[in-house]
Amino acid sequence: MIELKNIDVTFQNKTQTVQAVKDVSLVVDQGDIYGIVGYSGAGKSTLVRTINLLQRPTSGEVIVHGQRLVDLPPKELRASRKKIGMIFQHFNLMRSRTVAGNVAYPLRKSGLTKQEINQKVDELLELVGLADKKNTFPSQLSGGQKQRVAIARALANDPEVLLCDEATSALDPKTTNSILELLKDLNKKLNLTIVIITHEMQVVKEICNKVAVMENGEVVEKGDLVSIFTAPKNQLTKEFINTATHIDQALDKLAKHPTLLQLSKNDVLANITYVGESTSSPLIATLYAQFGVVTNILYGNVEILQETPIGNLIVVLSGEPAQREKAIAYLESNDVTVKLLDHNQKVVAFNKEKVV
Ligand SMILES: Nc1ncnc2c1ncn2[C@@H]1O[C@H](COP(=O)(O)OP(=O)(O)OP(=O)(O)O)[C@@H](O)[C@H]1O
Ligand SMILES: [Mg+2]
Incomplete structure (x- = not known):
């Protein structure tokens, strides 16, 4: 479903070159909840941003649904990107819009009527358990509720993939669990493929079926969750697992x-x-x-x-x-x-x- 082949990402500053991602190859299958763990600066965000070409790789291939994204003309790339939703640590909601306004935002050019948009927003809010917050402003919501709004917004265009960049890092453990439960639920109900970046093995342990461990731009170990947990080979993987056990x-x-x-x-x-x-x-x-x-x-x-x-x-x-x-x-x-x-x-x- 998502295939990253030999991805390199190099940033060139005035004074130095940073190789943020080095020769990473990964396959995410439909229905996977794929965890990417690593410490700060490991290259996780940069790697995941290549999946929707928010970050163009310096070299390598990004293939989503058999399409090579780098080859797509702008219009088709936009259409393809709509099938990939994304959520972030700090929610990135628009303060001046209500919950409904935030969720409806990605649908503004969808060609749907006002009424259809309204109905879609209702469905999405129902899905994330926020039906009663429709007309509330983000500032009146808790962190967990804000993330639910962000999830509803990310699902507005019925994506097949949801990318989550540290989506629970700003939340307390209980709220983290409720968001993870929601993601698990969406994965099952909508057959949504999820890629989740985190520095917490606990998060991976809760919901992922596969995991890749990153260090200095490289994937040092990857595989299905149970084998990684029971027979980790890399020292860093062992460290992460110890933090969870x-x-x-x-x-x-x-x-x-x-x-x-x-x-x-x-x-x-x-x-x-x-x-x-x-x-x-x-x-x-x-x-x-x-x-x-x-x-x-x-x-x-x-x-x-x-x-x-x-x-x-x-x-x-x-x-x-x-x-x-x-x-x-x-x-x-x-x-x-x-x-x-x-x-x-x-x-x-x-x-x-x-x-x-
Ligand atoms: N736009 C950019 N320009 C220059 N360097 C960058 C840029 N984006 C990321 N980097 C560098 O690339 C490396 C990887 O960064 P990245 O944000 O992908 O790491 P990360 O694993 O997501 O870290 P964190 O857990 O802190 O979010 C870092 O050394 C970072 O400083
Ligand atoms: Mg990051």
């Missing part, structure tokens, strides 16, 4: 509060992860029954991503070294990933102190 914070806390960890020399600290239905308790019972290894759960987190449960635990495994090894092998043979946490410097330092 809170494993790093949990480890930090453990390192800072040694009393939480009463490690003896028969204890090891481990991070165990599993995907799918395999619940942890029968495995843990087996570790004790078969190998005499006791599992003490210090931290646990279960996510449901795309209907798939993903478990992430920090545990202390206690038992004779040979038995522990067997227990770990047993876990691994049951598709549980076991990572011993001796690599974590803070924990290792503390560990040694305790053991000696």
Whole structure:
């Protein structure tokens, strides 16, 4: 549906050249909710703006619905752009117009009668849950409501794609969730393809089915959500995932509060992860029954991503070294990933102190 091929975007200032996007190729399929994550300056906005040619790529191809956008004459490009809506962090509403006026704005040259426009506006406001705010001015709305107006406006021309540039970054967590729910809803109801830029993995986790991670203009890793979450390869991806699973914070806390960890020399600290239905308790019972290894759960987190449960635990495994090894092998043979946490410097330092 959207194909970006070897996209480069270079900005030439007086003093320097900035390569904002470097050789990025991505495919977004119809019905995808595609997340693009990265820190500030990674090139996310620049990349996404190439999808509707708000930003022309320096080189590379943008193909939407089989059309090469850079080749289109201006009139056709305008028509094609109408099929791509966009929303932003700061909503970009017109202050002097009412909610209805804002939503109707993109329809002013549509050829629809006043009455038809009015009806369309009503439908759109109904869709985003703001039917009662029709004649209100933006200044009288909360951030979440403003974003709903912006979404209604972006949908006025019945686009097939919605680009969201940090659409929830100015909102509190609860409002963020309600906007994400709305986007998920629109994706299903209208079969709307959504590309969502964010620096929060939490947002990706909530609604995306695919994700690309950007750093210094490049896509360093991309794929479907569950594989990226369960088997990230790139260091930056791992960092982002940790922010969503809170494993790093949990480890930090453990390192800072040694009393939480009463490690003896028969204890090891481990991070165990599993995907799918395999619940942890029968495995843990087996570790004790078969190998005499006791599992003490210090931290646990279960996510449901795309209907798939993903478990992430920090545990202390206690038992004779040979038995522990067997227990770990047993876990691994049951598709549980076991990572011993001796690599974590803070924990290792503390560990040694305790053991000696
Ligand atoms: N019009 C421009 N002229 C010159 N440099 C630009 C321009 N737009 C973006 N850049 C530079 O390109 C790089 C990528 O910027 P971009 O806005 O795409 O990043 P981003 O990932 O969206 O960041 P943020 O999370 O802060 O929005 C940055 O170094 C930025 O300074
Ligand atoms: Mg940006």
